[in-house]
Amino acid sequence: MTTFDPYAPSRDTTEGTVFSVTGGDWDSLIQEIGSTKEERVVVNMGPQHPSTHGVLRLVLELEGETVTEVRCGIGYLHTGIEKNMEFRNWTQGTTFVTRMDYLSPLFNETAYCLAVEKLLGITEDVPERASVIRVMMMELNRISSHMVALGTGALELGAITPMFFAFREREIVLDIFEMISGLRMNMAYIRPGGVQQDLPEGAIPKIRDAVKTMRKNFKDNTTLLVGNSIWLKRTQGIGYLDLAGATTLGITGPVLRSTGLPWDLRKVQPYCGYENYNFDVITADTCDVYGRFLIRMNELEQSLRIIEQALDKLEKLEGAPVMVADKKIAWPAQLALGSDGLGNSLNHIREIMGTSMESLIHHFKLVTEGFQVPAGQAYVAIESPRGELGASVVSDGGTRPYRVHFREPSFNNLQATSAMSEGGMIADIIGAVASIDPVMGGVDR
Amino acid sequence: MTDSGMFGARGTGDTSGYSGLVRTPASTGSSERPYGSYFDQVADDLERAYPEFSQAIERIVVDCGELTLHVKREKLVAVALILRDSLKFEMCMGVNGVHYPDRADREFSAVYPLLSLTHNRRVRLEVIVADADAHIPTLVEVWAGNNWHERETFDMFGIIFDGHPGLTRILMPDDWQGHPQRKDYALGGIAVEYKGATIPAPDERRSYK
């Protein structure tokens, strides 16, 4: 080391010498490493890194440009959400759970609500309109999540324009979310028993327009990347993981479908009425990054199909309730837009203060204490954009969750990084991680 | 614990008397046959493939449309291998730990949801261990995906998985003391300061008994 830098002395450890690179000293570093006769270098990538999807730390052991060992360090975004939920209501659990996998918040909410409804025993009583709205919102969320996956995946591999196109599509979807639920992200819209409130006027025509626009806009990314020789060179044959590896590692989602197995929970174990929709399960049989990329691109079209069918159903179900009929569970106060632009519930207030004592009691009890869920445990799994998202909910009969654990698909999928990248080059790790599409909020919870 | 006043949540924090949902919680016995849907098939196949069935499986519970097999921890790996190879439960969805401090000598529950791709079935394995002896044999050899899940359960609860290739903390910093998801571990929040008053952290707020 030429000059003393308090942040980068080299130190000797039991594992060998550790160098900290601070920039501008690459020559001296190479000289020092060359003199130690060590062929293998351990490089730390992240947790702050532009190309790892979020706060992921990759510890690489390199031999030249080839990677001999990859280990993932996670936990940099651990928020203790599961423990926090033990001190809140069952309904407040939705707001916590929604922030785990922040790119697909509605999927988190749905898994949690389906598990709570299973414990409550009201799965059959959830109104059909609520289920259809849930399906539509989930498919919109699938589109927005795949857009981020494609955009950031392409960005990490060096293609910058697909990111702009992807985020443009995402803005269309976020506009719809804002119109329906009030928020662009982390909406807490799907509650145990149904959804928070009904679609506003003008939502269905707006969504139909958006579907038309998106169908046209998806072609931009397709023409740019599919068949592009640079993209093919970067993604074909990279990140190989076959069916045996995927099943033992518990991998689900596009990574599993890229091995050729058409496993999609929406088809094999339907929930929320998915058995009534026509759509295809997209698979690829190349087991590589390119296959997963094609799967995600084609799933966008399938999601649009489902959304159109859901809109048709919603038009027929105009005026139906969106919350379960049992007033002791249904979250009160359907919000409406008041004259000051804020949520108002004048009708509801009129009812509880003026006409119905029971409504007042229900409202009070539900908001202060919450409903009680019978004791037991339930595991519900849904197909999130990344794979099987499972909610394992344990109740002891009270108004607060006893233990909620989420089986996040990214947690399992990230374990495949080593299998996919060892023996390849550093640049291929980026592609492999991007094809797994991990969301660190879900991995660390 | 001395009990004074109306405030201070203990246990579930609910005020009794309200709720139209009255369901007696599942007792500690087994469910009775027939279990319904594919559960009988699974139980019969397992019994056929695993002769020591009655010694390994403590009880079978069918609740909310789900089958749970309570397995003794010594026989866990054997049962898991049979479930994976003969009954074709190829995927394990991870390990979930639950801490019941009130169940003396049976405090920790480790729950393994399994999935069969060939038969499209789900089953759950549950292993119960005491706090004083929280060791469970590892299932990493059976399903490699359990590697990180067992590390997480160790990190959050302190259950040690014997035979795990590298049982270290995964979510908390490496030198963290304590296991956060246990019920006796405080939530750890701080009081929020306002002008002239503070709001205590969520686990210390008053809540009716």
Next chain:
Amino acid sequence: MGLEEKIPSGFLLTTVEKLAGYMRKNSLWPATFGLACCAIEMMAVGSAAKYDISRFGMEVFRASPRQADLMIVAGRVSNKMAPVLRQIYDQMSAPKWVIAMGACASSGGMFNNYAIVQGVDHVVPVDIYLPGCPPRPEMLMDAILKLHEKIYDEKLGVNRAQIIKEVELAAMNAKPTIEMKGLLA
């Protein structure tokens, strides 16, 4: 720094301050420090789709903290990530500013528990706190514009030393929050 340290307080110094402030605010380069959900809103602002910060010259999110001026801490900072945050902040070269984006970065947000640092001002000095969960892209742009004004008004040289002394004295004599009376008192 340089010549501006030597200029005595007066008209020349204020002109140099205005010039330096104008230059700095119009080409702030953010460092990528997106952690959680707020990072996605930050990406929405950074990509040219609908909300575009390249109109301020800020679309280059520098990966290397050595080349960045602004660290937008977007998302919840866990206890494991806090030393990394401090290291990245230290590796940025002066002048540098920090925006705490979102409720979790400003104060710990909804996660008042063992795992989250209750406000990144426990770790780095913050210039602008931006509430929201997550804040809308327009809110982030508003925060950036307020930061631009703050940068424009920054003093240099002797004036800066003077301001620092005054601010420190005010901070030392300030009442802690819990002893303050609200608007109604």
